[in-house]
Amino acid sequence: MRDSFSLTYRNIKERKARAALTILGITVGIAAVIALMSIGYGMQESITAELVEMADVIVVMPMRMELGSIGTFGSFTDRDLDAVKRIGGVKHAVAMIGEMEEVEYRGEKFMVQIVGIEPRDMDAVFGETVKLEEDGGAGTEASGRALRDNDHKACEIGYSIAHDYFSNEVGVNDRLTINGTKFRVVGIIGKQGGFRSEVDSQIYITTRDSVSVLDNEDISTIFVRVRNIENAEEIAAEIEERIDDNHKLDDFTSAMTMGSAIEQMESIFGILQAVLIAISSISLIVAAMGIMNTILMSVMERTHEIGVMKAIGAKNRNILSLFLLEAGVISVIGGVCGCIAGVIGAHAITFGIQAAFDVEIAAIVKPEVLLGGIAVALVVGMLSGLYPARKASKMSPVEAVRYE
Numbered sequence: 001m002r003d004s005f006s007l008t009y010r011n012i013k014e015r016k017a018r019a020a021l022t023i024l025g026i027t028v029g030i031a032a033v034i035a036l037m038s039i040g041y042g043m044q045e046s047i048t049a050e051l052v053e054m055a056d057v058i059v060v061m062p063m064r065m066e067l068g069s070i071g072t073f074g075s076f077t078d079r080d081l082d083a084v085k086r087i088g089g090v091k092h093a094v095a096m097i098g099e100m101e102e103v104e105y106r107g108e109k110f111m112v113q114i115v116g117i118e119p120r121d122m123d124a125v126f127g128e129t130v131k132l133e134e135d136g137g138a139g140t141e142a143s144g145r146a147l148r149d150n151d152h153k154a155c156e157i158g159y160s161i162a163h164d165y166f167s168n169e170v171g172v173n174d175r176l177t178i179n180g181t182k183f184r185v186v187g188i189i190g191k192q193g194g195f196r197s198e199v200d201s202q203i204y205i206t207t208r209d210s211v212s213v214l215d216n217e218d219i220s221t222i223f224v225r226v227r228n229i230e231n232a233e234e235i236a237a238e239i240e241e242r243i244d245d246n247h248k249l250d251d252f253t254s255a256m257t258m259g260s261a262i263e264q265m266e267s268i269f270g271i272l273q274a275v276l277i278a279i280s281s282i283s284l285i286v287a288a289m290g291i292m293n294t295i296l297m298s299v300m301e302r303t304h305e306i307g308v309m310k311a312i313g314a315k316n317r318n319i320l321s322l323f324l325l326e327a328g329v330i331s332v333i334g335g336v337c338g339c340i341a342g343v344i345g346a347h348a349i350t351f352g353i354q355a356a357f358d359v360e361i362a363a364i365v366k367p368e369v370l371l372g373g374i375a376v377a378l379v380v381g382m383l384s385g386l387y388p389a390r391k392a393s394k395m396s397p398v399e400a401v402r403y404e
Contacts, residue, residue, distance in 0.1 A: 025287035026334025032280035034342025075218035116210020144187035307400025323389035331381020
């Protein structure tokens with residue numbers, strides 16, 4: 001075995017350029033797989049962590065299924081809200097009125113989601129996950145204050161509304177015109193991003209103001225907090241049944257728990273990662289062709305040497321193992337380099353995403369993924385080197401010695 005490694009090292013050293021290019025091909029393939037899987041795990045972890053923060057929340061919406069797609073249908077009533085509140089295990093049930101309306105600020109107009117909600121219910125819906133933006137000064141004071149029950153023509157705005165929508169940033173005490181009515185900004189919500197990114201692009205007003213401004217009393221969404229997370233699925237099913245009975249319709253209501261949302265997200269990410277791995281595996285196929293070509297060329301160049309080895313007693317299995325060892329060494333080196341490049345690439349991509357889109361995603365590199373990357377590289381290399389190795393082992397010693 002020591003002689004085999006010595007011969008393998010000598011052959012790779014004598015053909016440095018060819019071996020380096022082959023190793024580079026494997027490195028690129030493995031790096032692509034490692035980087036994409038690490039980013040995928042990071043995205044999954046980031047979204048799951050946000051969902052877990054609201055594990056005791058059930059989001060109830062009027063929905064229906066049409067040809068496999070989901071579409072909104074109708075709205076809820078105060079009767080529906082009361083029915084939800086009477087369900088055992090429900091801690092809070094909060095109604096929201098939401099519509100897209102035209103918002104004007106200093107001559108600029110945009111369509112923005114306006115949400116009507118009772119201010120006292122804001123904490124029941126969002127808890128400690130949604131807070132006011134900090135000014136960043138010496139005292140890190142919050143930007144304004146929270147909406148109050150007695151506020152009239154006042155609003156609390158999301159981060160994107162304050163900083164991204166209009167040419168001029170919107171500050172506390174500025175005036176926004178919502179559907180022809182002026183509202184004073186009393187507070188700016190801190191940046192949420194991720195699963196709660198819709199909060200960044202919404203404007204919150206009191207339910208009383210929303211009825212007059214939106215000219216609508218219909219409830220678009222009901223947020224429910226349960227006392228015991230373990231009972232969330234049962235309560236969600238009961239919510240759907242009671243509201244469906246109120247409207248005399250089947251499948252009128254969709255009550256989604258955060259647990260089911262996490263399961264759906266994991267399923268989606270599983271499919272996404274499979275697709276990404278399949279795409280990145282194309283480079284592994286190219287690398288496999290490179291290994292096969294390298295070993296074939298090595299066999300052709302060393303035909304005379306093979307004949308001499310066979311003439312002095314080397315058996316077919318010795319020749320086979322020699323060339324398979326060469327393919328394996330090249331593959332392992334490429335796999336290790338690919339893992340290192342993949343880790344660096346994953347962190348570089350996440351840094352680029354954060355710089356470009358201000359979205360923080362951690363690259364999660366799992367040890368089993370790295371070991372799997374090296375194993376895949378080895379298997380690909382050995383399979384690619386099998387044909388040329390067998391070809392070398394089957395050579396006639398007489399013809400090999402006479403080969404020039």
